[in-house]
Amino acid sequence: MQTKTLALISSQLISRNETVAVAESVTAGLLSRTFSLAENATEFLQGGIIVYNLGQKTKHLNVNPILGQRTNCVSPDIAIEMALGVADKFCSEWGIAITGYAAPVPELNIKSCFAYFSIVNNGRVVHSNIIETKLSGQARVQQYFVDHLLGVFRDQLS
Numbered sequence: 001m002q003t004k005t006l007a008l009i010s011s012q013l014i015s016r017n018e019t020v021a022v023a024e025s026v027t028a029g030l031l032s033r034t035f036s037l038a039e040n041a042t043e044f045l046q047g048g049i050i051v052y053n054l055g056q057k058t059k060h061l062n063v064n065p066i067l068g069q070r071t072n073c074v075s076p077d078i079a080i081e082m083a084l085g086v087a088d089k090f091c092s093e094w095g096i097a098i099t100g101y102a103a104p105v106p107e108l109n110i111k112s113c114f115a116y117f118s119i120v121n122n123g124r125v126v127h128s129n130i131i132e133t134k135l136s137g138q139a140r141v142q143q144y145f146v147d148h149l150l151g152v153f154r155d156q157l158s
Contacts, residue, residue: 005150006038012157013044013094020153021090022048023061023082025073025099026115027142034146046090051082061085061097072108074099079118080125087120095120098149100131102141113141117149119156127156 013020022032032048035041049060054073057063063073063081071078079097087095100115113135118128131148135141 002034002147002150005154006034008154009035009150009157010038010040010044012154014040018093019044019046019090020094020096021046021086021092023086023095023097024048024050025052025057025082026102027098027145028052030142031096031098031146031149034150046092049086049089057082057099060089062088074101074116076116076118076128076130079116080120080128083118083120083125084123087123093122094153096149096153098145100145102138102145103136115145117145117152119153121156127152 024031029050035045051057051060054065054068057068057073058065061082062085063078067077079099082097083095086097096119098115098117101110101113104111114130114132116130119126131145133141133144135144
């Protein structure tokens with residue numbers, strides 16, 4: 001399925017002469033890598049950034065540090081700020097961001113895996129939501145998040 005989805009995303013973006021940039025936390029570069037595997041990726045992929053902590057999200061993507069500290073940088077608003085920031089920094093029409101947890105974090109009372117994501121186009125939010133899963137294993141969870149996000153992005157382009 002991923003190959004078909006990537007082909008559709010690639011053809012849509014190229015035909016529109018539009019580009020995408022990605023800001024990742026929980027997926028740690030997997031979404032950027034996946035986009036890079038698409039045919040003609042150099043014609044639509046501006047690049048991506050992995051921002052794992054508050055300092056980097058604030059410095060590179062203009063995330064509000066007070067909100068970031070309050071939410072451990074995992075919230076719908078943080079995902080939106082990240083998506084807007086990456087689109088701006090990478091001079092891209094589309095920005096996609098994802099932040100969350102790919103494993104439980106008992107010390108923060110995080111018992112399940114989830115991520116907030118946002119997709120922006122030309123400075124406006126077109127889709128923002130949460131992805132939840134009962135899967136376990138960080139790699140499996142990250143892949144699930146990427147697959148879900150690719151499907152949502154494909155639908156936004158259609």
